[in-house]
Every structure is written in structure tokens, then in C-alpha cells.
Amino acid sequence: MKKKTLHPTLSHVAREAGVGTTTVSRVINGGHRVNPETLARVRRVIERLGYMPNQAARTLKGHRTKTIGLVIPSIADPFFSSCAEAAQAIARANDSLVMLTVTSNDPRTEMENLDLLIRHRTDGLLIVPANSQSQILRDLLERVAVPVVAIDRPVSDSSIASVVCDNFKGAITGTQHLIDHGYKRIVCLTGESTLYTIRERMRGYRKAMEQAKLNCIIDSSVKDYKSAEYAIKSLLDGPSPPDAIFATKNSTTIHAFEVLQRLNIPVPQSIALLGFDDFELASTVRPPISVIQQPVEEIGRRAAEILFDQLLDERGAASPASRHPVQVKLQTRLIQRASCGCTPPTP
Amino acid sequence: MKKKTLHPTLSHVAREAGVGTTTVSRVINGGHRVNPETLARVRRVIERLGYMPNQAARTLKGHRTKTIGLVIPSIADPFFSSCAEAAQAIARANDSLVMLTVTSNDPRTEMENLDLLIRHRTDGLLIVPANSQSQILRDLLERVAVPVVAIDRPVSDSSIASVVCDNFKGAITGTQHLIDHGYKRIVCLTGESTLYTIRERMRGYRKAMEQAKLNCIIDSSVKDYKSAEYAIKSLLDGPSPPDAIFATKNSTTIHAFEVLQRLNIPVPQSIALLGFDDFELASTVRPPISVIQQPVEEIGRRAAEILFDQLLDERGAASPASRHPVQVKLQTRLIQRASCGCTPPTP
DNA sequence: TTCTGGCATGGAAACGATACCACACAAGAC
DNA sequence: GTCTTGTGTGGTATCGTTTCCATGCCAGAA
Numbered sequence: 006m007k008k009k010t011l012h013p014t015l016s017h018v019a020r021e022a023g024v025g026t027t028t029v030s031r032v033i034n035g036g037h038r039v040n041p042e043t044l045a046r047v048r049r050v051i052e053r054l055g056y057m058p059n060q061a062a063r064t065l066k067g068h069r070t071k072t073i074g075l076v077i078p079s080i081a082d083p084f085f086s087s088c089a090e091a092a093q094a095i096a097r098a099n100d101s102l103v104m105l106t107v108t109s110n111d112p113r114t115e116m117e118n119l120d121l122l123i124r125h126r127t128d129g130l131l132i133v134p135a136n137s138q139s140q141i142l143r144d145l146l147e148r149v150a151v152p153v154v155a156i157d158r159p160v161s162d163s164s165i166a167s168v169v170c171d172n173f174k175g176a177i178t179g180t181q182h183l184i185d186h187g188y189k190r191i192v193c194l195t196g197e198s199t200l201y202t203i204r205e206r207m208r209g210y211r212k213a214m215e216q217a218k219l220n221c222i223i224d225s226s227v228k229d230y231k232s233a234e235y236a237i238k239s240l241l242d243g244p245s246p247p248d249a250i251f252a253t254k255n256s257t258t259i260h261a262f263e264v265l266q267r268l269n270i271p272v273p274q275s276i277a278l279l280g281f282d283d284f285e286l287a288s289t290v291r292p293p294i295s296v297i298q299q300p301v302e303e304i305g306r307r308a309a310e311i312l313f314d315q316l317l318d319e320r321g322a323a324s325p326a327s328r329h330p331v332q333v334k335l336q337t338r339l340i341q342r343a344s345c346g347c348t349p350p351t352p
Numbered sequence: 353m354k355k356k357t358l359h360p361t362l363s364h365v366a367r368e369a370g371v372g373t374t375t376v377s378r379v380i381n382g383g384h385r386v387n388p389e390t391l392a393r394v395r396r397v398i399e400r401l402g403y404m405p406n407q408a409a410r411t412l413k414g415h416r417t418k419t420i421g422l423v424i425p426s427i428a429d430p431f432f433s434s435c436a437e438a439a440q441a442i443a444r445a446n447d448s449l450v451m452l453t454v455t456s457n458d459p460r461t462e463m464e465n466l467d468l469l470i471r472h473r474t475d476g477l478l479i480v481p482a483n484s485q486s487q488i489l490r491d492l493l494e495r496v497a498v499p500v501v502a503i504d505r506p507v508s509d510s511s512i513a514s515v516v517c518d519n520f521k522g523a524i525t526g527t528q529h530l531i532d533h534g535y536k537r538i539v540c541l542t543g544e545s546t547l548y549t550i551r552e553r554m555r556g557y558r559k560a561m562e563q564a565k566l567n568c569i570i571d572s573s574v575k576d577y578k579s580a581e582y583a584i585k586s587l588l589d590g591p592s593p594p595d596a597i598f599a600t601k602n603s604t605t606i607h608a609f610e611v612l613q614r615l616n617i618p619v620p621q622s623i624a625l626l627g628f629d630d631f632e633l634a635s636t637v638r639p640p641i642s643v644i645q646q647p648v649e650e651i652g653r654r655a656a657e658i659l660f661d662q663l664l665d666e667r668g669a670a671s672p673a674s675r676h677p678v679q680v681k682l683q684t685r686l687i688q689r690a691s692c693g694c695t696p697p698t699p
Numbered sequence: 700t701t702c703t704g705g706c707a708t709g710g711a712a713a714c715g716a717t718a719c720c721a722c723a724c725a726a727g728a729c
Numbered sequence: 730g731t732c733t734t735g736t737g738t739g740g741t742a743t744c745g746t747t748t749c750c751a752t753g754c755c756a757g758a759a
Contacts, residue, residue, distance in 0.1 A: 011497055012473070012497065014714090014715055014716085015715060015716060015717095016715075016716095019739095024738080024739080025738065025739040025740075026715090026716080026717090026739080026740090027717085027718080027738070027739055027740080028737085028738065028739075029716095030716070030717060030718085031737095031738095033716095034717090038736070038737070038738090039737075039738090040736085040737060040738085043737080043738085055495065057467070057470055057471050058471055058715085058716075059412070059471070059473060059714090059715055059716070060471050060472045060473065060716095061408045061409075061411035061412045061417065061472075061473060061714090061715080061716090062408075062412055062714075062715035062716040062717085062744090063715085063716055063717080064408035064716095064744090065406075065408045065409055065412055065714090065715080065716075065717095065743090065744045065745065065746090066715085066716050066717045066718085066743075066744050067717080067718095067743085067744060068716090068717080070408065071472075072451070072472070075452075079437065080427065080433045080434075080436050080437040080440065081430065081433050081434050081437050083428065083430070083433075086427045086428050086430075086433045087427075087428050089427050089452070090426065090427040090428050090454065093427065093452060093453070093454055094454075097453070097465075100468075102451045102452075102453065102468060102469070102472060103451065103452045103453075104419070104449045104450065104451055104452075105422075105436070105440060105449075105450045105451075105452040106440070106444070106449065106450075107437065107440055107441075118444075120404070121447075121449060122449070123404055124404050124405055124406070124407050125407045125408075125418075125419070125449060126359070126406060126407065126408060148402065150358055150359060259632075259633070259636065262636065263636050266636070266638070285606075285633075286606070286632075286633040286636075286637065289606065289609065289610050289613065289633075289637060290633065290636065290637055291613070291637075291638055361744090361745055361746085362745060362746065362747095363745075363746095366709095371708075371709085372708065372709040372710075373709080373710090373745090373746080373747090374708070374709055374710080374747085374748080375707080375708060375709075377746070377747060377748085378707095378708090381747090385706070385707070385708090386707070386708085387706090387707060387708085390707080390708085405745085405746075406744090406745050406746070407746095408744085408745080408746090409714090409744075409745035409746040409747085410745080410746055410747075411714090411746090412713095412714045412715065412716090412744090412745080412746075412747095413713075413714055413745085413746050413747045413748085414713090414714060414747075414748095415746090415747080
């Protein structure tokens, strides 16, 4: 096999072009203060040799790495993959690369990932904290000399910037909508209760129910199809079966829907359904499922924008305004489809 | 605001511990040939200072970057996000980070991304080529001293390793299945015809149709709901309306299904539907949609494994066996649900 | 005693880029 | 004529690691 050419260095170019390294450096950084002829000559040599600057060397010399770290629970989840896509776009617009790591919501994995990213000296960090309350995480992020923006879940009691949804208000809106439809026995279905987002949504549900003087019914055992089936069957066979379901997340909504469908329970006639977080086929399925929609793409975008803002005025004198950390709370939107009892016009 | 502590360096640790830099270096690299007492002392200092090695410096000194580049068309697409997730897992198992870039299938963006990644000197590259036939891409990849594995689409006429699906055979299986059901006028719906995967699937469709002495009907105008509606309406209003649809990709399948549903055309009674590539809710919609399933996660995993194999025996003497590039072709699987006319047992 | 060899350790030269400083030279101001 | 000013250029220290080589030391062999 032919030996592949190793990467030529700046000195190679310099020697080949008969100039000093300084000049070559100037050429690749815009070519200011370089004689036009020299410039052209050096450029030609660069082209011929296929020279590409070594980022590691640049980084070492004190410049930035031109990378940001992204720490998310999962890529397969459409919510996070949309965030990631948006963040990546902003990074690229800022001439930076994204180092992607996934945590599966495991704090240990999260710490390992952060450790790796810090060793790589990413210029900034975008993180969906596995545990919003983790003392260790908070300490690490406060200690390390790297700008951080938390996504989807804040890092509590910390001065870390964050971009999250108003889960509380969203859940109120959703629950209230079911109440407005006249449902009295609304059950809140969930599979988690440690995650910040889920807790906020449950809090919103409770708030709306209490305001309407209705009893809260919460089942947090729904983790997959099996457990959803068991939960729903038990509920329906109980003394006072629910007439509506508020599902606190995507997968819960889908599992609940599958169960109702398999059991041939008409939605919304026998039981209504409203989920938190929209998904691609929510409008295709019969009946179309009403949801509280989050501005998914905007979350990722805003977070990345804030991060790069921080990076920018970290260079110069930080403007006093941006001194205390940004805490963005984005609003959700109720999408009325049929599963809640609405009869939306077919678009 | 309190000034955040900058990163301490190896020399800081050395000074603080009263040893030479060499010793500290040995400690952080396993601590062999270091006096146990010294080892403990240095470790304590490292802990106290929160020292973390600077990857840029390590890289510069000739070691690898401990990163691989991932170049994919999109993250939001579940197919690619699953690939990415699998690849990321393998990378992490090899103590490496993934630099994520997305191309939107645009060759220009692809070249820009590759350029950036090469500047960062990623140890290897995982790429879903936007254009399998691009001469420029082939040249770049062959020239650059970086191991590359192509995913989902091979780089034609090149010695680049690849992991792809047997799209051709998969499409034959799917089409043949429709033929076996007795459908005669099977239309192939697609929205692309430049992508390698789609072309292969169309080729498979044609092959199966020709073997059965049936006429090929191909409509490659389906890009969104609107165009799908137009295409299907035209087809149905035509002189000999189709009795089955073979959709060449995920989004096409979904759009076709939505149109049929909106038009109240019973599936599979009036027209059958079979898609290429599975998706989460395919079994939840009514009727459940039959598909040709790809081993999504395996594609990403295998590709990453092959890449790290290459990285490994690049260090030592490359074994003659692995000399010529690996070309893996993974088999697809027909999932019989109801939309093709099958009556699968409800699991 | 002197030599050999293994251990624990440190000095200093790389790696590839940047940037401070210096220098040479030309053109105009006085 | 000297003094400034600006332009084009290069030498070289530097960033934080690794690694080659050298050193000092002690145990056991000769």
C-alpha cells in the first residue's frame, strides 16, 4: 500500500516558500501586512502541500479549542436530538465543533463525560443535567473555568445560566383544558418522579386540580407498555375510574395511547388523553392526540446562543448587564387535536 | 464576581509536590516505576489542585486526539440519530469523544465539515457521504492520513471501508411480498433519486417487478404531505389505479399513509402499503404498517468498531488480513404488520 | 573492592502554532 | 542631513505535555 502523506506543518510551508514561519502564520490568518506577491506565493505552496493548520497547536498557544461540549441524556429521543441539531447549527455558525456525549440520565456517566470534556478544554458546555440537585455537579461546574448553559433542567441553587420550558404553567394549561372539557377524574400518568421537568409538570397538574377542587390521582408506575397496561387496567377497574389522562411525557403518552387502543377503549368518548411534549405522528394517529408543545428547537438554539455570547464577552470586558446569569424560561403551547374532546378543523 | 481558577498545569503539580515533571507525567499515566510514597503524594496534590491533563498538549506531543469525527445528514432523523448514538457508545468505550457535524446532504457543507474535522486532527472519521460518487470527496478521503468508515452509503470506486444495508435485496423482498399478496399494480413512491440508498431500493423494486413480469410505476415527486397528496390523487384518478404502494423511505411512507387516511381510503383493502425503514409508531397506527426494517443500531455500532480496529492496528504493524478495506453489507428484515394485507397475530 | 543492573528520578528537547520584539528599508517632514 | 512613520519580514520564546537520556543510588555478583 502507498504510504499516506502525513500532515505538513507550518514550517514545511515556510521552508518551501522561502519565508519565515511568521509570514506563513500571517497568511493563514487573513494575510494582512503581507506583500501581495509573497501572499500569493505562500498561498500557492499551502495549496500544493494541502496544508491545514493543526488545531491542537493553536489551542496550546492560548487560543480557544473552537469546540463546545454537549451533554445530553440520549440522542435517539427526538426532543434531545432536535435540541442537539439546533445547538450544532449555532456552533457551526460560530466556527466551532460540537463534542457529543450521552449520559442516559446517569449521574456517574455524566461526571465521566464532563471529566473527558474538561480534559479536552472545550470552550463551553451545554448540559442537560441528569440530576438538577446534584451537589457534586454544581461544585464541578462552579469550580471549573468554563462557561456553562443548562438545557431543559436548571442546576438548582447555582449561578449557572439555563434555558428551560415553563413546565409548571404548561401542565396547568393542559390540566385546566381537560377540566374545562368537564372531566372530573383526571389521572396524571408518569414514569419518573426524580427528573426536574416531570416534577414541575406534576406540580402544575396538582395546582390546577386543587384550584378546581378536584382530587389528584397520580400513578407514577408507567415505564413501558406492560406497566402502562397494568396501571390503566387497575385504574379502570377501580371504584371510580378516571375519565381523562394527563401524561407527563412523550413515551408515557404513547404507551397510554397504545394500551387504550389495544383495549378498544374509545378516545375521547370513554376516556380523554392529553400529553406533554409533541411528537411527529401525534396528528396522524386516530384520534389525533392533543398535547402541550414545547419549543424544542428554540431551546437548543437559545442555549447555544447564550453560550457563545458568554464566550464572546469573556474575551473583552464583560458587560455588567450580562454579569448575572441568564435564566430563560420558554412558554409552551396547547395543541388541540381530538383526543382531549376537541373537534379541531382538519387543516 | 470571584475569579474562577484557571487550569493548573503539570508543572504546577510538580512544583507543589516537590518532584520533576517527568514523575508527575508518570503518575497520571498509570504510575509505573514510581515510588509508592511519591505516587501517593503526587496523587494527593493532583486531587487538591483539581489538576486535569491538557489534551491539546498531549495531542501535540504526538499522541492521538482521542476524538473521532461523525458526519451525518441530520440528527433529527431517527435513523441517523440511532446510528450516532451507537457510534458514540463505541467511541466512549474506546475513551474517545465524538465530534458531531451535520451536512443536510449538502456536498458543500460536507466538505466544510470535513475540513474543520481534519484541522482538529480527529483520529478517525465516520461519514454518511452526501454524494457517494463525488470525486472531490473520494480524493480528499484518500489523500488525508485518517482512517475513514462510510456509513449507510459507500464511497464508490474507492478503497474506503463501509457499512451499509443490502437495500437492493431488501427492496426485492418487500416488493416480492406485495406481489405474493396478489397485487399487480404496485407503485414505487419516492422523493429522491440521487441518494445511493434510494437508488438501490428502486433497483430492487424494478428487479422484483420485472421478474414477475409486472409493469414498473415510479413516482419520485413525493417530498412532503402536499406532493404526496397530489401524486396519490393523480395515480388513483389515472387509467389504471395502483393497488399497492412501495414507499422507499420513512418520511415517504408516513406522508403516503397520512394522505390515504385523510382521503378515507381503506388500507389495505383499497390499496396496500409497505415502507422501507421502520419507525416507532408504525405498529401503533391503524392499520399497523408493514416495513422493511434495517438494523439501524448495528450499522452505527459496526462502523465505529471497524474504525477503532483500524486505529488500533495502525499503531502496531497492520495485519495483512485487515489490509484491504472492510465492506460490510447488513441484511434487512421484513416486518409483517397489517398494511400489506397480512393479518399478524397481535402480540 | 569494583562492576553490573535495576530502580527512582529529573533535565531538557521536542510537538506546531502564535506573537512579541527587532530590524531593514523607503518615503516624506523638518 | 536626521527624524519620524509605516511596511514587510524573520528570530525566538512560549503554550503543556511526553520522552529520550542521564544521574544517583543500592543490592548483589565478580
